[in-house]
Amino acid sequence: MAVADSGAEPTVIADRLDIIYKVIAGQGGKGTAATALRRIVKRQDRPTIREVHAVKNVSFTAYKGDAIGVIGRNGSGKSTMLRAIAGLLPPASGAVYTGGRPSLLGVNAAMMNDLTGDRNVVLGCLAMGMSAAEIQRRYDEIVDFSGIGDFIDLPMSTYSSGMAARLKFAIASAKTHDILLVDEALATGDAEFRVRSERKIKELRDQAGTVFLVSHSLDVVQETCNRALWLDAGVLKLDGPVDEVVAAYVKSTRG
Amino acid sequence: MPTAETDPAALARRYGLSKSSVRPPLGSYLRELWSRRQFVVSYAAARTYAMYAGARLGSIWQVLTPLLNAAVYYLAFGVLLGTKNGIDNYVAFLLSGIFVFTFTQRCMTEGSRSLALNLSLIRTLHFPRATLPLAYVLNELNQMLVSLGILFVVVGFTDGPAWSWLLVVPAMLLQVMFNIGITLVFARIGTFVSDITQLLPFVTRTWLYASGIFFSLPAKLNQVDAPGWVIQVLAFNPISAYIDIIRRSLLEEHEPNQLPHAWSIAIVWSFVMLAAGFWYFWQAEDRYGRG
Numbered sequence: 001m002a003v004a005d006s007g008a009e010p011t012v013i014a015d016r017l018d019i020i021y022k023v024i025a026g027q028g029g030k031g032t033a034a035t036a037l038r039r040i041v042k043r044q045d046r047p048t049i050r051e052v053h054a055v056k057n058v059s060f061t062a063y064k065g066d067a068i069g070v071i072g073r074n075g076s077g078k079s080t081m082l083r084a085i086a087g088l089l090p091p092a093s094g095a096v097y098t099g100g101r102p103s104l105l106g107v108n109a110a111m112m113n114d115l116t117g118d119r120n121v122v123l124g125c126l127a128m129g130m131s132a133a134e135i136q137r138r139y140d141e142i143v144d145f146s147g148i149g150d151f152i153d154l155p156m157s158t159y160s161s162g163m164a165a166r167l168k169f170a171i172a173s174a175k176t177h178d179i180l181l182v183d184e185a186l187a188t189g190d191a192e193f194r195v196r197s198e199r200k201i202k203e204l205r206d207q208a209g210t211v212f213l214v215s216h217s218l219d220v221v222q223e224t225c226n227r228a229l230w231l232d233a234g235v236l237k238l239d240g241p242v243d244e245v246v247a248a249y250v251k252s253t254r255g
Numbered sequence: 256m257p258t259a260e261t262d263p264a265a266l267a268r269r270y271g272l273s274k275s276s277v278r279p280p281l282g283s284y285l286r287e288l289w290s291r292r293q294f295v296v297s298y299a300a301a302r303t304y305a306m307y308a309g310a311r312l313g314s315i316w317q318v319l320t321p322l323l324n325a326a327v328y329y330l331a332f333g334v335l336l337g338t339k340n341g342i343d344n345y346v347a348f349l350l351s352g353i354f355v356f357t358f359t360q361r362c363m364t365e366g367s368r369s370l371a372l373n374l375s376l377i378r379t380l381h382f383p384r385a386t387l388p389l390a391y392v393l394n395e396l397n398q399m400l401v402s403l404g405i406l407f408v409v410v411g412f413t414d415g416p417a418w419s420w421l422l423v424v425p426a427m428l429l430q431v432m433f434n435i436g437i438t439l440v441f442a443r444i445g446t447f448v449s450d451i452t453q454l455l456p457f458v459t460r461t462w463l464y465a466s467g468i469f470f471s472l473p474a475k476l477n478q479v480d481a482p483g484w485v486i487q488v489l490a491f492n493p494i495s496a497y498i499d500i501i502r503r504s505l506l507e508e509h510e511p512n513q514l515p516h517a518w519s520i521a522i523v524w525s526f527v528m529l530a531a532g533f534w535y536f537w538q539a540e541d542r543y544g545r546g
Contacts, residue, residue, distance in 0.1 A: 127291075
């Protein structure tokens with residue numbers, strides 16, 4: 001689609017990307033030992049394991065300076081696509097090419113719930129490849145930005161979902177990123193944090209070059225992005241300037 | 256007909272973009288792994304902390320667990336079944352066997368779940384996946400060092416300290432190498448075939464009884480008039496070798512119960528397992544996110 005316009009330097013290229021993953025879908029059949037045995041003898045796959053074809057044949061090219069909103073209904077493959085761009089979920093076929101290592105900021109970032117917030121800050125930063133000295137230098141900044149305050153000494157399991165999201169976002173955004181993928185990170189925070197994190201995204205975007213933003217709040221997408229991808233049931237329905245795509249999406253949801 | 260302008264792969268090449276989910280070459284993978292050593296240490300420390308955080312006795316359990324374990328086996332084999340076979344220091348004999356075995360066994364069983372339990376972390380952050388099983392091994396090593404401390408106290412009381420104790424260091428090093436290898440292997444298997452976690456307890460229990468932990472293998476075989484080659488074959492069991500080299504360094508009276516070639520067998524197993532484990536684990540590096 002947008003591949004032909006070649007003045008700018010591409011940073012992310014998705015080439016006929018397909019992603020299939022297996023999920024365990026609750027109890028299927030009677031679930032007794034006898035049925036399990038029959039299944040194995042007949043060489044059938046477990047009925048409880050279902051293959052989900054989450055992203056189907058998606059191609060696009062993102063350029064330096066692009067901020068791309070990814071919109072679509074729940075379960076349309078937006079988060080899955082971001083994970084594939086980040087290289088965390090391998091594609092079943094097709095490929096994603098990226099310049100540099102994309103970073104994913106998401107609310108799903110796993111932390112250790114038994115541990116205190118401050119231990120999680122250190123662990124998260126280490127996992128991202130920061131050095132101990134660097135972490136020490138930036139520790140206060142991260143905690144300040146999260147706005148967690150004294151709760152930083154308490155286990156994560158005592159945090160509200162909003163607080164956990166704030167901390168995760170603060171940790172993940174501590175690093176400078178070439179390509180930034182933001183997955184609904186702002187949705188759970190309160191209004192004040194939202195403003196703060198939107199400013200952070202703009203800042204990161206200025207440094208980064210390319211930002212992907214998955215969000216259900218269309219005004220945030222329109223405010224921060226110049227381009228949008230509309231995914232519908234895993235298929236890329238529209239790729240273009242943000243206002244056009246959002247308008248078409250809104251029209252379809254009303255119809 | 257795709258040209259350089261429209262063919263995505265060619266365009267990517269022209270601007271030096273690379274595939275986002277691709278397995279790095281083994282050399283740079285190991286370098287990356289080394290650069291995350293701090294993460295491995297912190298993660299292991301965090302896990303140890305989290306493990307005992309809820310318990311009232313806290314990390315006292317690190318000492319209690321191996322002791323209780325040994326007490327149960329002592330009761331069963333030393334007292335009830337009477338497998339002492341004239342081993343003088345049966346307590347130290349038994350403890351060394353159980354501690355060495357438990358170290359490898361826990362690495363295998365815990366390691367087989369090390370990736371599956373951290374799937375969301377794997378799907379969120381980019382880091383060499385081998386750091387997780389390595390952190391699990393470090394956890395178990397930590398426990399093993401506590402157990403070794405207990406063992407030193409016991410032997411110190413019964414036999415008195417000796418210079419040969421220093422041989423425990425290379426013995427431990429060899430077992431750690433072996434454990435890293437076998438943990439990496441089971442971490443990969445456990446990620447894609449979760450049934451392995453059901454099966455592993457039976458495998459390790461069989462291994463337990465075949466490794467000469469409660470009784471001396473040579474003495475037992477003498478008893479039943481087994482041909483000489485049986486002991487040669489049994490000596491190839493890596494666990495038996497690791498137990499034997501620890502017993503050689505700690506127990507003077509172990510001489511008649513020694514297995515043949517234990518040091519050489521232990522060394523070969525360590526290097527082969529370590530190399531094979533890394534190679535096998537790295538082969539699937541790009542696929543662990545799929546689960």
